[in-house]
Amino acid sequence: MKTLLFQTLSKRNRLLILGVGLILVSVFLIPIWSISISAPQYPEGLGMQIWINKITGATPYDLKNINLLNHYIGMQEIISESIPELLFMPYVLGYLIFGAFITELYPKVGMAILGIINLIIVGLVGLSDFWRWEYNYGHNLNPDAPIIIEGMAYQPPLLGCKVMLNITACSYPSYGGVILGLSLVTLVYILWDENRRKKSNVH
């Protein structure tokens, strides 16, 4: 195990890690997650996109219109400023990218494993935080809301689709989320490849 941790990455795997670092930079520029909603009065749908540092509508007006719909059921207004996670998420991403570049200077399998652990932690914490955020928005309703339906909560799904009143909400990773996932898959592949290389060296 120890030998694997300190095994120097192959040239190809070093390049792959450099690639992961570079492609992660693009996550600053594209949304990570997207929630789309459709209803009879919105045949073209409304969309909300979660970026590393902000929340926007799929069109310049969607977020405003989602908030307009939400106010009937007493949901808080969704605005980027009210979500503190968005303040430090860019640093977390920066840390991951920094890690990838450090690996170029110190190209050991252990660094790849650290990257895997980091990505899994970021993913798990991120998803649980996202769930908590959705839960709060969906449950923490204004008691003076115009429409109150006993027992009804409006928590959007973490992944997949859900029907709430007349609205179908779907939640899926967006391009940025896919890139994060691909980065994890790439690192796992590197680990598997290095492990195989180690075994073949032993023989």
Place this chain on the structure above:
Amino acid sequence: MNKKSNLILIILGVTLFSLIPNCKKGASTATLASDAASRVYVAPGEKDEVYAFLSGGFSGQMSVYGIPSARLFKIIPVFSVFPENGYGFDEETKDMLKTTHGYVPWDDSHHVEASMTDGKQDGRWMFLNANNTPRLARIDLKSFETKEILEIPNTAGNHASPFATENTEYLMAATRFSVPVPQASVAIDSFSKGGFKGTVTMVKVDKNTGRLSIELQVLVPGFNYDLSHCGKKKSHDWCFFSSYNSEQAHKMLEVGASKKDKDFILAFNWVRAKECKDQGKAYNFGGDYVNNFHDENKPAVSTRLSGVKMLNPKDCPGMMYYMPTPKSPHGTDVDSTGEYIVGGGKLASVIPVHSFSKMIEVKDKKEHHSTEIEGIPVLKYESTLAGEVQKPCLGPLHTEFDGQGYAYTSCFVSSEVVKWKLGTWEVVQHLPAYYSVGHLSIVGGSSTEPYGKYLIAMNKITKDRYLPVGMELPQSAQLYDISSGKAELLSDFPTVGEPHYSQMIPAKLLMDKTAKLYPLEENKHPYATKSENEAKIVRLGSTIHIYMTAIRSHFKPDIIEAKTGETLYFHVTNLEQDYDIPHGFAIGGAPNMTNLLIMPGETRTFKWVAPKPGIYPFYCTDFCSALHQEMQQYIRVSP
């Protein structure tokens, strides 16, 4: 044309009918498509293939229909007030209906013209004329709203208008009723002595903004100028105006103006006219007029202007020629190639077709001139004639083209549309119309590239076609499929007002260009309120400005206090940025003001003078949400 003159024409028609016994046989060749219902059926959720813009005649408006379903989509107020959305009433749009005669909240709108680039419809603007109080309007096809109205001075009865040149460089506007120019109180019989004049006005269209301005007027002999169409391709430089009453009769025109065997189509070289103006041959002339411009989401600005450049034909040789045309020509229509100019002699027994090439060839050769009228050479009829369609029908009026070498002429007296071939001048089909067809329109039929699939005939009378609804029955349009060799009647549908002309545009050219909202950040209205935090009430003496917002499902501020006699301006901004979510605004018992229908992101102003003490409700009139009914509040008026 009103119904009394229709009756007179019918009587005249009967007379003509006895003179042309063989003419009517063709009506029996009309076909009714056996599967017509399925061909006009547009299933729920599907969209029509074509937009049809119909003038509203005496309604002063323009209506938008879907073709082939013939469903009415919208009425666009142009020259008439419109209580549905406050057009002509509110502080933003009331100046649109200002004229030198004061506020004229109605007109008689006859002709719709589409803006064109290279002779093809470009889907930017529609233009509409006002016949009664001479005006010309530009309707924007992004918002489907009237953006500009220009009054035409030194004219009366702006009928031959607003016909566009090939690139919409200019719109033409010509006198229907000749009058003394400048206006004066003279003996009416001086008309017969040449005391009355007509004018042809060139209205310039700015190619980027669409803004209208008067370039030039040409003083022409006092006939009645009826209709126009401009040339295309080789005839690009020319526009053609039909005229009647070259007899210059001033009373009992039905007889007096129908004496001569031929009246004229006036060929007008507008490029030459501009040249003469630039050479300083036009002189300064009086004439007050008004230009009203309604910029995006701002109050309309009405500007009073004075004076035009006037040109006499004798000072600009080569600019105008008269082509004799039988008999009292109404329509003058140029085919898609720009070669043929078809006259619709409403009392004629033939459809005369002039050749543009021939006209160019002979126009300056003395042997082809018969005489000259006030500096305008009169060419010989035979010299410009390409051919005549013999005994086509009774009362031919207007002609449109399908781009396949066929022309379609509406015939008022015999109530039919005749299809005939350009070049051979043979009638190939008679299509009955129910009844008394005036204009007709083919999709793109006046452009260089007709989309020759549908034709509509616009009829004046509908006896027996619809359930009776009192003494006046609706006017109607009839839809024909002309895509195959034999035109087929598909449906008929009632229309708003009496449509005179229409332009039809393929839907794919327009549907994706429509604006969905006014972006709030671009709202430049001086009284805009862009967020609820900015909503406020400002008192200036006895005037109260209420900066009000409307969003689902409330107004802010929602409690208003005023004293009897104070003037309140409700500047309501619709904060929505969602498609198809206007809010309404109305106050109970408000005199002189109707409803406002405020588009998303738009600001409009409701003026109200506080009446006797009491509580006055105001509310949203457009069902906007589940809590629409709660979108209401009160004004308290104290002594």
